[in-house]
Amino acid sequence: MKVIKTSDNTFTLYNKEFNECYHSLGDGAYTETLYKHILPPIELTNLFYKSHLRILDICFGLGYNSFTTISQYLKRRYKGKLEIFSPEKDGKIFEKLALLEYPAEIENIDIFKIINELQTTKKSFPTPQISLEIFFGDAREYLDTFRTNSIDIIYQDPFSLKKNPELWDAKYFAKLFEIATDESIVTTYCTHSAVKRTAKEAGFFVYEHQSGFTRKSTLLTKKPLDKLNFIEYN
Numbered sequence: 001m002k003v004i005k006t007s008d009n010t011f012t013l014y015n016k017e018f019n020e021c022y023h024s025l026g027d028g029a030y031t032e033t034l035y036k037h038i039l040p041p042i043e044l045t046n047l048f049y050k051s052h053l054r055i056l057d058i059c060f061g062l063g064y065n066s067f068t069t070i071s072q073y074l075k076r077r078y079k080g081k082l083e084i085f086s087p088e089k090d091g092k093i094f095e096k097l098a099l100l101e102y103p104a105e106i107e108n109i110d111i112f113k114i115i116n117e118l119q120t121t122k123k124s125f126p127t128p129q130i131s132l133e134i135f136f137g138d139a140r141e142y143l144d145t146f147r148t149n150s151i152d153i154i155y156q157d158p159f160s161l162k163k164n165p166e167l168w169d170a171k172y173f174a175k176l177f178e179i180a181t182d183e184s185i186v187t188t189y190c191t192h193s194a195v196k197r198t199a200k201e202a203g204f205f206v207y208e209h210q211s212g213f214t215r216k217s218t219l220l221t222k223k224p225l226d227k228l229n230f231i232e233y234n
């Protein structure tokens with residue numbers, strides 16, 4: 001397993017099985033995580049003011065999305081209950097995490113303790129108000145365990161369409177649409193037009209997002225977003 005330094009000096013890994021890196025080398029692992037996934041729901045929706053948030057992080061990978069979420073919600077003093085759910089099919093993922101040095105920006109959380117708890121009980125409670133659950137198995141199987149309209153934020157972050165097609169097809173997006181709440185937002189690095197079309201056909205509003213710090217990404221919502229710097233994809 002090869003550790004790679006990305007453009008913002010944070011680290012990611014190269015996955016041999018999928019022949020792909022876990023993060024964008026050009027955007028930087030942490031920068032991509034923060035600007036494409038964690039910040040859009042906080043800055044572009046009112047979800048941060050909900051008293052209870054349920055986030056689906058697809059998939060756990062190196063844990064950047066889950067850890068950065070916990071780090072940011074704590075720094076921003078989120079007042080409610082935060083539940084993060086994350087599937088991962090790689091049973092050896094913890095061996096990979098051990099190779100990594102995590103970014104200084106998330107040093108406000110005890111990553112070592114969280115990983116230890118996930119390893120022993122598949123669930124971690126970084127604070128009494130925050131929980132993180134990892135599900136070992138196929139993400140599609142995990143999605144079937146969620147009720148309709150029960151997830152507020154979805155980080156759609158599998159490997160690429162080419163390498164991970166089962167997590168980008170019509171059936172899969174229909175399931176995301178079903179479990180997402182009406183006010184929900186889905187974030188993804190993917191800007192592929194075929195994926196945007198599939199998401200739109202599932203019922204989502206599809207937006208091109210430009211954070212200013214990364215390459216473009218895509219946001220999906222069930223209700224139109226009223227922010228001006230978005231171009232709705234048609």
Ligand SMILES: C[S@@+](CC[C@H](N)C(=O)[O-])C[C@H]1O[C@@H](n2cnc3c(N)ncnc32)[C@H](O)[C@@H]1O
Pocket residue numbers: 021022023033058059060061062063064065066087088089090137138139140157158159164166167
């Ligand atoms: C791009 S990485 C995720 C990066 C992660 N979000 C992070 O922040 O570090 C994709 C992950 O999806 C996992 N994966 C691929 N197909 C899957 C499936 N069908 N079910 C569950 N996990 C899957 C891979 O093992 C890999 O860890």
